[in-house]
Amino acid sequence: MEVTQSPSSSLFSPTILDMFRSIFAAKTVQIAVSYNIPDLLQDGPKSVAELAKATGTHEDSLYRLLRMLSTIGFVERLEEKRFAETPLSHSLCSNESNPLRSFVLWLFDHCWSSVGALAHSVKTGQPSFEYVHGMDIWQWNATHPEDQALFNQAMASFSRFDEQIVLTHDFSSARVVADIGGGYGVFLRAILKAHPMLKGILYDISPVIDEAKEYFAGEQLEARCQLLAGDFLVAIPTGADIYILKHVLHNWNDQDCIRILSNCRAAGGVGSRIFIVEQVLSFEKPLEDVFVSDMVMLMVLKGARERSADEYKTLLEAAGFMLKQVVPFNEMYSLIEGIAI
Ligand SMILES: C[S@@+](CC[C@H](N)C(=O)[O-])C[C@H]1O[C@@H](n2cnc3c(N)ncnc32)[C@H](O)[C@@H]1O
Structure with missing residues (x-):
């Protein structure tokens, strides 16, 4: 036939x-x-x-x-x-040098049902994650330690893509760098290793800080870095001249972003600098990955979103900062630098 x-x-x-x-x-x-x-x-x-x-x-x-x-x-x-x-x-073996494994497990397994329910977000503006799990992702992580670890490892895996900023940016005028919502501190450890004169502060919620401690101990950076637990919506540690918010603000609505930025402004005082590391939306240069990330934000947390450079400028100004520059440092991420006035 x-x-x-x-x-x-x-x-x-x-x-x-x-x-x-x-x-x-x-x-x-x-x-x-x-x-x-x-x-x-x-x-x-x-x-x-x-x-x-x-x-x-x-x-x-x-x-x-x-x-x-x-x-x-x-x-x-x-x-x-x-x-x-x-x-x-x-590249997806379980050894530590292949960090994208946790991202695959977090997004394609743990978040799979939330992707399936994305229509709920589009209809209501509410996160499908909360619709599926009955609580927001921070509450879920706080009550599910294994998922908390998976989430933090997945986030840490992205820090490796951002490390270029560590090598290309001038930290010479700084003494203390604070990474706010810094997760396990992958990014901060890279900064401290590349700039031996700098001291660091890692700040995150207490279960994350508890786990971060072992990474710092393993790399003998304890003497140069304070690991502090707390809520950045309430207060941020003083004493740094650069405050980093990397992949933090895209998780929050405008009001909460202004609260977090204002807390950084109060902690650092006039002249302190803020480094926001995020993907930046641009009408002229629409990048698919930024829009994909924006869908993940819509799905995961209420009010979370990717923003344009103008939107970050508005948030910075509302919190007492002046936008100094927006520097794209690879095909995905930009550094948005502000100075407290
Ligand atoms: C998307 S992750 C980014 C982590 C890290 N900056 C990075 O780029 O990999 C957001 C971080 O904010 C922390 N976080 C969430 N709510 C917080 C709060 N209220 N106070 C302090 N940290 C918080 C989370 O635990 C998490 O480590």
């Missing part, structure tokens, strides 16, 4: 097909990572039977998942039912 294949474009446009594929790419990669497939393939190729035994999964279904994953380069199919690692799967 002669089988004629109709071109796929007659059914779906290539763009719709890409969307269809990318949903399954994200989900199947997350499942493979959850079952530690990258780790299992690290010491050599394995048969599906071996992988199914090691992961406690249904052999034929795992085979179908791996076959699909081989088409996106996540694994290599050596024989019909034998698979090897690729650079992509290797």
Whole structure:
């Protein structure tokens, strides 16, 4: 019998097909990572039977998942039912040098149901995360330590993309740098290592600071850095001449942003500097990643959003700062620098 294949474009446009594929790419990669497939393939190729035994999964279904994953380069199919690692799967092994693993687990697993309920956010303006989980993400993290750790590791993974600012920016006139909402302190540790004369303050909520302590102890930075717990909506530690808010303000509505910035202004006094590190919206240069991040904000927290440089200028001025400059330092992030007046 002669089988004629109709071109796929007659059914779906290539763009719709890409969307269809990318949903399954994200989900199947997350499942493979959850079952530690990258780790299992690290010491050599394995048969599906071996992988199914090691992961406690249904052999034929795992085979179908791996076959699909081989088409996106996540694994290599050596024989019909034998698979090897690729650079992509290797990059998601559980060792610490591959931090994007936690981001894959956080967004494609923990937040998956909130992505599914995004229509709720569009209809009501309320975060779908809260609609799905019955509480906001900070309350959820406070009552679910494992998810709190996953969230903080996912955030820390992005700090590695921001480290360029550490190498390119001039910190020579500063003595003390405070990273406010600084998470595990990946960014602050990079600044302190690159600038040995500087002292640091890491400030975050207490469960995060408790976990950050072990990272600082491991790198012998304890003597140069204070790790302080508190609520930045209430007060911010004094004594720094640069206050950093990295990926913090996009989580808050305008009123709360002005509160956080005003607290930095009160803590640092006239002449202190504020470094806001965020993605910046631009009508002239619309970057897909900024809009994707803005969707994540819409989904995750009430009032959270990405903003334009003009919007950051308005927030800074409302809190007693003057905008000094907006410096894009890689294809994703900008440094918005303000001076307290
Ligand atoms: C999106 S994460 C960014 C973390 C870090 N700056 C980075 O770029 O990876 C936001 C941080 O704000 C902290 N945070 C949230 N609410 C806070 C509050 N009320 N006071 C202090 N820190 C808070 C979170 O614990 C988290 O570490």
